[in-house]
Amino acid sequence: MSEKNVVAAIHDALRDEMAADERVVVLGEDVGVRGGVFRITQGLLEEFGEERVIDAPLAESSIVGVAIGMALHGLVPVAEIEFADFIHPAFDQIVSEAARMRYRSNGDFGLPMVVRCPWGGGVHGALYHSQSVEAFYGHVPGLKVLVPATPYDAAGMLRSAIHDPDPVLFLEHKKTYRLIKGEVPDEPFTVPIGVADVKREGDDLTVVAYGLMLHQCLEAAERLQEEQGLSAEVVDVRTIQPLDRETILASVRKTGKAMVVYEDNRSYGAGAEISATIAEEAMFDLDAPVARLGGPDVPAMGFAASLEHAFIPDTDRIFDRMLELARF
């Protein structure tokens, strides 16, 4: 075991996978000489060479499109989109091509490929370096959408993504990159795709979250315990698609109260699907309506600290909403 931050955990897992399997290649903007703007791919160019670590032209659609071609011909590409906010030009390649290749060919062609990208706010990223994109892609069958929040999960799930026979969108919350540290095994290990994780056990209410919000919910849950003597169970979604409904529902059935927290715009966000699932499947186990806390329905968070803070659900707001629900 070693203590690592999220950046180191992802870097090390990627490095080990490249060392273990020569089919794994990395491509993206600034991933080579620069080692990635967040340093995820640092040192890979030196270790694995220019052929396997490709400083791609500044063109997101073809970063994904070229990766699709590579996956069709014996490679396992790990493409990086520099910021989730810049992934939109590749939407067609991800949705029309990658997600549908297996289905449209009736199982003839598969695409073992990963698209990694940093997402989320809280880093003064303003409109175009803060976005949440998981709901766009969670809506698309044929894609797996991962949102690990801890160094352990990020490392283990990246390995699973690279081993997966289907396209995976691997979303890394950029605020967690250096903020969150944790123990990570030194030997290879995987964390399964499509399995949520109860990060904190509790009895009075269930809080479902992912990404940065998971950590804020855990913080708020601690406070709720200390200040109010109420115990919240916190479920880390970890995978947006396929969603682990069972783990979420089991927790909700146990506590009888459910709250979903996400930083994406509230309407039609991933939390809407989770809330609907709880309402559909666990209505008679609930002692209160499902609570949903998300970002406001404005285009994005602002650069000014005041505007950014007003956008992202913070620990205080999460705490207040948890308390309100617990007391319902």
Added chain:
Amino acid sequence: MATRLSETSHEALGLSGEDLLSMYRTMVTARLCDEAAFRLNRQGKAPFVVPVSGHEGCQVGTAWALERGRDVWLPYYRDVAVVLAAGMTPKDIFLGLFAKADDPSSGGRQMPSHWGSRRLSIISHSSPIGTQLPHAAGIAYAVKLRREDSVVACWFGEGATSEGDWHEALNFAGIYKLPVVFVCENNLYAISVPQEKQMAVKNVADRGGAYGFPGAVVDGNDVLACYDVMKEAVARARAGEGPTLIEAKTYRFYPHTSDDDDRTYRTREEVEEAKHGDPLIRFVGYLKEQGLIDDARVEALAAEIKEDIDRQIDEAWNAPDPDPATLARHVFAEPGDPEASEE
């Protein structure tokens, strides 16, 4: 436009008389598949047809320079003759037209003429235009990285050249000098929009230089000229000299699809005029000159091919439809699916 046919003999291109007759047979098969498909469309048996007629010369000419089992094919929806050259049969094509379970491209999931076959190295494509070009570049990158000697060929219309993916793919292929040939079948119209509203340049091929590799204009109705230019491009690619952009100037004789009405954007006179350049007629002329065929043989061959196609249409028509219980299959990998990365 000068006819390459009268300038260079097929022997100089390394083609035997037998090769020429195979090429001719493939062109006629494509043409007759079209006629049959429209007949079936009028009978209400085929809801959607994408015609090839007019493009047989550039398709067979370019596809013939590739090798089955060695090279990789990324066609677009008009490429009936390309996929025939790649190894599909008329039955395969009609299984797709009728959306049957055994349609090799998609098991009846995609619209007709959305080709794909892992067995034949024909890469599955979608309807959005130009999206297959980055795939061609990525495959070519993998070919190069794996030190293989395959060549990747990618076909598209001139409308596709306006897409961002088109630019991105050629740019990437140029940077890494990839073993890929880009073939533009320029028939002057992207559905209804004429070339002059699609681009300010006269030739798509002129853009090759902007990506650091050669572009070549060829008479797309001259099958041997197309073969000639493609053969050179394939040799360049195989030798590690990088991509080539080929622009075959041609014309489509029918509307864009069975759902289009080309009278709204092309005069009948223009279409009739274009038919004087019919690649089949021109090739027959050459074959006659060479003493390889005569009128009686042309007629007999057409009858023979038509009969063969009709038999295959019957087989395809009587094949089973997809089972609705398979609707949710192949969203993700299933046990036993081929692992794309293990090919």
